[in-house]
Amino acid sequence: MDDNKLEYYKNKLIKERKNVKDLILQMKKNEVINSKAEIASELSLYDNHPSDVATEINDMEKGMAFKQNEVHILKKIDNALLRIQEHKYGICKQCGKPINEERLEFIPYAENCVECQERLSSIKPRDINDRPVEEEVLKYPFGVGYKGNSNNIEFDLEDSYDAVDSYNRLEDEAGYYYDDTEYVDKMDSISNEQYKNQLPD
Known part of the structure; x- marks a missing residue:
């Protein structure tokens, strides 16, 4: 040039x-x-x-x-x-050939010719399912998602939730379980009226 x-x-x-x-x-x-x-x-x-x-x-x-x-x-x-x-x-950084002047007129800071830029733009980004290689060697508990390890049918994450949730259930006199989610403590079930009635006059 x-x-x-x-x-x-x-x-x-x-x-x-x-x-x-x-x-x-x-x-x-x-x-x-x-x-x-x-x-x-x-x-x-x-x-x-x-x-x-x-x-x-x-x-x-x-x-x-x-x-x-x-x-x-x-x-x-x-x-x-x-x-x-x-x-x-005006020289393409990729192939070393002159960049077309029409391209430089439109994008004066162009670094590559049209052909090389099209080739670079066509390179696909990493696939979303292309996981890091480290995950192949990660073992429990790091490789476990919200569904747990699909190959493990023993005690998974859903089982751990059920185990914790079991503490929310109480057994009544007949042996049935019910959710005690309304009150944290038996004292919470006392109404204001019951409280007022037990106060001395």
């Missing part, structure tokens, strides 16, 4: 860098990013409804994502300006 073209793209990148910085400043001014004013004004979040807190946190997370995107573009622009200084601008 000749010097005139490099100067043209350098100016284009500098202008793009200024636009991104202006956008970040505008987002700060509009409190889209770095805004914790609403949460910071509260002494405690105890009395807030969970959905209100979730909305505030969601807005903060969106702001962080917007900012991170713009910071990522700034880094790419700075790298492109550095490549201009090193006379490597």
Whole structure:
């Protein structure tokens, strides 16, 4: 690429860098990013409804994502300006071939040619079922989910709940079990009227 073209793209990148910085400043001014004013004004979040807190946190997370995107573009622009200084601008990082000028006109900080970028974009992320290899050697209790170990039909997590729940049942005179979930203690079953009647006059 000749010097005139490099100067043209350098100016284009500098202008793009200024636009991104202006956008970040505008987002700060509009409190889209770095805004914790609403949460910071509260002494405690105890009395807030969970959905209100979730909305505030969601807005903060969106702001962080917007900012991170713009910071990522700034880094790419700075790298492109550095490549201009090193006379490597417009060369694909993957295959070493020149990047099409139409692509550089549209994305002046492009690092790869269209073919290599399509190949990189087509690489699938890890499958959600592709579990870490460490799980193959993890033994009880770490490999147990809420259903317990499916191969183990002895004492699983459901059995442990049933064992604890059995303490909530009482046996009556006839030998039947019933749930005693209404009162924690027999004293709790005494009504106000019964209490008042046993007081001395």
